[in-house]
Amino acid sequence: MSTSRPRGQTITVSQAAALLGRSDRWVQGLVKAGYIERANRGEYTLVAVIRGALAYYEDQITKNNKAAAATRASEARTREIELRIQERSRELIAMEDARAVIGEMAALVRAELAGLAARYTRDMEARRVLEEVIDGSLQRIAGGADKAGAALGAGRGDLEAEREA
Incomplete structure (x- = not known):
């Protein structure tokens, strides 16, 4: 074997x-x-x-x-789970909800400022000058809001740095 x-x-x-x-x-x-x-x-x-x-x-x-x-x-x-808990405790809100609230606030400010010139004076020339100033302010505010919205949407927190610059 x-x-x-x-x-x-x-x-x-x-x-x-x-x-x-x-x-x-x-x-x-x-x-x-x-x-x-x-x-x-x-x-x-x-x-x-x-x-x-x-x-x-x-x-x-x-x-x-x-x-x-x-x-x-x-x-x-x-x-x-942490995000759901933060959302329920209102520490965190959905981006759509934040945009809706900001949009409503912007509309209120615009409506108040739109009638300001008419409440301030009856003089048409002064009213036009004041309306141009108000429209310029509203356009600058809208531009800043667009930049801030884009920064928040992209997850950047550089809003304060832009303001300082």
Whole structure:
């Protein structure tokens, strides 16, 4: 009865551990987990050791990627919950709601200022001059509001820096 000899060079557990830069026990753990096949008692083929170590590390990378994806998903859910809580407690409002309120306030200011010249004087020449001044102010305010809305929509908080400039 002949025993079949493994193909390729065989090495011991200690040699495999030295080759992989790990302990004997770690290599034995890979054998027990099924990553490395035994050639004979206490001997392993060099190819089996290398393939087993690669398979182990690939499995570890896959597990880490799955754990990282799960962590990112959990963080996204947590962020979503935080935003809903802030919205319910009125610390945070929807952009559409903010724009609607600002639009209503702008319309009130415009309506008040539009009638100012007529309430101030009956002199038509003075009224036209005053209306031009008011229209200029309203146009500057509208331009500033457009810039502020664009900055807020883009998530920039540089409104104060623009005012100072």
